[in-house]
Amino acid sequence: MAAQTGDKTANLSDEEQQDVDKNQPPRAAVLHEIIRTQGDQELERSVAALWWSALAAGMTMGLSLMAMGLLNSRLPGDEGFKVITSFGYCAGFLAVILARQQLFTENTLTAVLPVMSKPTLVNAGRLLRLWSVVLVGNLCGTLLVAYVMLHLPIFDTKTDLAFLDIGRKVMENDSSQMFAKGIVSGWMIATMVWMIPSMESAKFWIIILITYLMALGDFTHIVVGSAEVSYLVFAGELPWEDFWLVFAGPTLAGNIVGGSFIFALISHAQVRSESSVPSSAATSKEPQMGKKDQ
Structure with a gap:
């Protein structure tokens, strides 16, 4: 009887036990496979399909700048109101992700997992x-x-x-700060992508939570930030050289490091380690089972 209760609670019917099993959160390996499959599908898309989706996503991300500017211009300039204006940052991410448009920082996780699972020159080229x-x-x-x-x-x-002030705030960072904050931003976006498959019904709130925290922390993001900083360039306040060397280059590198080399690599290593446990556990149990049978 004790052996049976180790696998199943005695007071539960078979139907109730099925409900328990059905409501278990997916294992990391399941999430990994879902995202890896999505990444494989993205890698198979044509250049034209990727281009138009990515262009649309870039334009849609302008909603974040627009929303923050509108909120900033209509609320007092006190720093405390940042807890409200930061919600504007979520607008572009919500629209892009729910519309399933191509966002670069999402691909630092989804498209990287197929390459980590099968590291070939062909897959690296596709990435x-x-x-x-x-x-x-x-x-x-x-x-x-x-x-x-x-x-x-x-x-x-x-x-x-207000739009100009948003861009000026970004450019208060030097290149090393852009890079460091970009790492955190890339890691947070990768975390969001990893969370969504396990809680699809809560996707809306997951996106808001992660991107709102990004805004509160002033973490740099290559796509949203390019709208904010290029506004300064077009207004004549910033040279293109600073856009590329101070903002874009370091931020892009940070996003890739945070999303691919930290989150994706650790998540992949976790799943690889987890997948090796059953075989080793089974091997260690075999001699004991043999003695018990004898």
């Missing part, structure tokens, strides 16, 4: 192709949105000044 197309598409989209927001008579003067 570089995906990253290149998506990154360029995202940046073109954000630059286009920033240019339009500045030059078309859409917003009032107070809102235009």
Whole structure:
């Protein structure tokens, strides 16, 4: 009887036990396989499909700059109101992820897992192709949105000044700070991507939680930040050299390190270690079972 209760509670019926099993959270290996499969599908997409999706995502991410600027221009400038204005940062991420558009920092996890699972030159080439197309598409989209927001008579003067203040806040960081904060940002986005398959019904709130914390911490993100900082460039306050060397380059490197080399690598190592446990456990139990049978 004691042996039976180790596997199943005696007071539960078979139907109730099935309910328990069904409501168990998925193992890390399951999440890994879901994301790896998604990454494989992304790697198979054509250049044209990736490009248009990435361009749309870049333009959609302009919603984050727009929402923050509108909130900043309509609330007092006190630092305490940042807890409210930071919610604007979530707008672009919500729209892009729920619309299933191509966002570069998502691909630092999803597209990397297939390469880690099967590290071949062909897979590495597929990854570089995906990253290149998506990154360029995202940046073109954000630059286009920033240019339009500045030059078309859409917003009032107070809102235009709020957009400038957002870009100036980003550029208060030097290149090393851009890189360090980019690592945290890349890691947080990868965490969000990892969490969503296990709680699909809570996807909306997961996106808000992670991106809201990114905004509160002023962590740098290559796509959102490119809209914020390029607005300064188009306004004549910042040279393109600073955009690429101080902001874009270090932030991009940080996002890749945080999403791929830290989160993806550790998650993959965890699953590899977990998958090796059953075989070793079974091997260690075999001699004991033999003695018991005798």
